[in-house]
Amino acid sequence: MIQVQRVSKWFGGTGRSGVRAVDDVSFTIPAGQCVGVLGPNGAGKTTTIRMITGYLPPSAGSIRVNELDTINDSIGARRVMGYLPEATPLYPEMRVQDYLAYRAKLYGLGRTARRAGIGAAIERCWLKEVARRRIGQLSKGYKQRVGLAGALVHSPPVLILDEPTSGLDPTQIRETRSLIKGLAEDRTVLVSSHILPEIEQTCDRVIIIARGRVRADGSPKALVSQIQSAFPHTVEVGVTPGGRERVHRALAAISCVASVQLSGDGTDENWARFIVLPKKDVGDMREEIARAVGVLGVVCRELRRAQPTLEQVFMRVIESDDRAAEKETRGERAA
Amino acid sequence: MRALSAICGREYASMFRIPLGWVVVSLFVMLSSIYFMGRAMVPGGAATMREVFGVWWALLLFLCPSVSMRIFSEELRSGTIETSLTAPVADGVLVVGKYLASVLFLITMLVPTLVYVAVLALLSRPDYGPILSGYAGLMLLGMLYLAVGALASACTSSQTLAFLGTLFALLLLDVLPARIAPQLPEQFAKIVYMLSPNLRANDFYRGLIDTSHIAFFLAGSVWFVVLATLVLQSRRWR
Numbered sequence: 397m398i399q400v401q402r403v404s405k406w407f408g409g410t411g412r413s414g415v416r417a418v419d420d421v422s423f424t425i426p427a428g429q430c431v432g433v434l435g436p437n438g439a440g441k442t443t444t445i446r447m448i449t450g451y452l453p454p455s456a457g458s459i460r461v462n463e464l465d466t467i468n469d470s471i472g473a474r475r476v477m478g479y480l481p482e483a484t485p486l487y488p489e490m491r492v493q494d495y496l497a498y499r500a501k502l503y504g505l506g507r508t509a510r511r512a513g514i515g516a517a518i519e520r521c522w523l524k525e526v527a528r529r530r531i532g533q534l535s536k537g538y539k540q541r542v543g544l545a546g547a548l549v550h551s552p553p554v555l556i557l558d559e560p561t562s563g564l565d566p567t568q569i570r571e572t573r574s575l576i577k578g579l580a581e582d583r584t585v586l587v588s589s590h591i592l593p594e595i596e597q598t599c600d601r602v603i604i605i606a607r608g609r610v611r612a613d614g615s616p617k618a619l620v621s622q623i624q625s626a627f628p629h630t631v632e633v634g635v636t637p638g639g640r641e642r643v644h645r646a647l648a649a650i651s652c653v654a655s656v657q658l659s660g661d662g663t664d665e666n667w668a669r670f671i672v673l674p675k676k677d678v679g680d681m682r683e684e685i686a687r688a689v690g691v692l693g694v695v696c697r698e699l700r701r702a703q704p705t706l707e708q709v710f711m712r713v714i715e716s717d718d719r720a721a722e723k724e725t726r727g728e729r730a731a
Numbered sequence: 732m733r734a735l736s737a738i739c740g741r742e743y744a745s746m747f748r749i750p751l752g753w754v755v756v757s758l759f760v761m762l763s764s765i766y767f768m769g770r771a772m773v774p775g776g777a778a779t780m781r782e783v784f785g786v787w788w789a790l791l792l793f794l795c796p797s798v799s800m801r802i803f804s805e806e807l808r809s810g811t812i813e814t815s816l817t818a819p820v821a822d823g824v825l826v827v828g829k830y831l832a833s834v835l836f837l838i839t840m841l842v843p844t845l846v847y848v849a850v851l852a853l854l855s856r857p858d859y860g861p862i863l864s865g866y867a868g869l870m871l872l873g874m875l876y877l878a879v880g881a882l883a884s885a886c887t888s889s890q891t892l893a894f895l896g897t898l899f900a901l902l903l904l905d906v907l908p909a910r911i912a913p914q915l916p917e918q919f920a921k922i923v924y925m926l927s928p929n930l931r932a933n934d935f936y937r938g939l940i941d942t943s944h945i946a947f948f949l950a951g952s953v954w955f956v957v958l959a960t961l962v963l964q965s966r967r968w969r
Contacts, residue, residue, distance in 0.1 A: 471819045481814060485810030485812075485813060489748035499814075502737055502818040504733055
């Protein structure tokens with residue numbers, strides 16, 4: 397379990413010259429949940445993660461990991477965490493199994509536990525064939541797995557991964573994603589990433605951070621459903637010459653429709669495609685559209701509601717945050 | 732204790748997994764043998780290594796910074812410091828572990844020179860007391876130099892800067908006092924001599940073991956190791 401309570405972080409002091417990287421962030425991650433932290437560059441994701449892992453102390457607020465305070469019981473809190481920092485720093489001159497043994501010793505594992513931990517980490521991260529090779533000779537994908545194995549070697553109940561797929565190719569991303577999914581089955585996992593589909597597919601919950609603040613928090617489904625109402629519907633119908641206006645009028649006459657636009661792409665003279673935008677707070681209108689088109693007696697070969705994605709949620713949050721920032725700057729200038 | 736030995740062992744082994752460690756040891760053995768042949772193997776001369784120790788000191792002045800320069804700078808450069816500082820290990824244990832590894836390396840560097848003592852013993856009947864105390868002096872001097880180097884290394888992610896910073900500090904500590912002390916009034920000269928590690932180490936080369944000198948070297952080493960720990964900790968609070 398991770399409890400982050402009203403945490404802030406300033407770099408260079410709290411005065412005018414200082415930079416506020418994290419601003420009053422609070423969230424709780426219950427045991428066994430897999431949470432993704434999203435945010436643009438410089439949003440405060442890595443700083444938040446570094447505070448949770450004890451690498452940086454918060455300027456204000458408190459963080460508890462499995463009920464252990466990261467400041468007052470820093471060593472204890474660090475013991476229950478496995479951490480893979482961004483860019484996966486490793487010792488290139490070491491062999492994989494020596495590195496894992498070193499990590500296990502740092503976490504105070506005795507000989508038997510160490511052997512078991514190294515064996516399990518090697519198996520879980522598919523490192524058997526490279527266990528005796530030097531880390532510097534491995535591909536980036538393997539290095540990532542070594543980093544993950546290093547974070548797992550002491551079987552931590554809490555796993556924190558900062559950009560675990562950055563710089564990997566699509567195959568390696570898929571492999572790492574399935575590895576994280578497997579790891580999330582029996583522990584609390586916090587993953588930070590830029591790659592939205594990765595978070596969407598891996599995590600039970602998403603926290604979007606921008607300008608050091610939590611801007612959205614919920615399951616991917618819940619976040620997506622928040623903006624469903626404004627999503628357009630596409631209708632493609634068979635039309636006779638001059639029939640386009642008739643269909644346009646019929647669609648525009650539906651009570652919950654905000655606007656109808658004739659789309660030019662993918663149609664010929666016998667077919668017309670319309671983009672129907674519903675009014676605010678109106679969700680799925682496919683039934684109403686199908687009924688309206690049916691009354692006209694035209695053939696409908698496509699009726700589709702645009703599926704909102706986490707990416708769109710993310711972009712909306714970031715755009716609204718940018719607008720707020722602009723407003724703030726203007727206000728400051730005016731003052 | 733397990734973490735301390737793990738850190739020390741990894742650091743020590745890593746010094747020999749890269750060419751630098753082998754180059755430093757080879758260089759020391761080669762140059763020390765040249766000086767041994769020139770200064771100790773003098774026909775008709777006394778079977779002593781006093782003068783040899785006096786020259787080996789200059790080798791330590793350059794070789795200790797090249798050993799200590801990477802212990803923290805390399806971790807800061809590569810980012811492995813983040814995994815080290817988020818492991819359940821106190822910062823002090825991390826610093827002491829790495830420092831002990833560099834001291835072990837210094838011992839490894841000095842061990843081959845015992846051959847010269849054997850050669851001296853084959854050819855004459857040396858007095859072993861001054862030889863033993865000379866080695867003790869070199870060890871204490873090297874430990875202090877390595878502690879200064881550990882501090883410099885904790886301050887920067889550039890190994891070159893760490894090397895130059897250590898060298899500059901050691902020149903200020905050891906070479907400058909020897910040059911300026913003779914020109915100073917007696918009471919000031921005394922203070923300068925007291926602060927110069929090599930001038931204190933000279934007594935060991937002569938066979939004199941002064942507990943105040945031992946205390947000076949040990950306290951100095953501990954002081955710089957503590958400073959290195961504080962520098963490392965201060966990174967968390969910036």
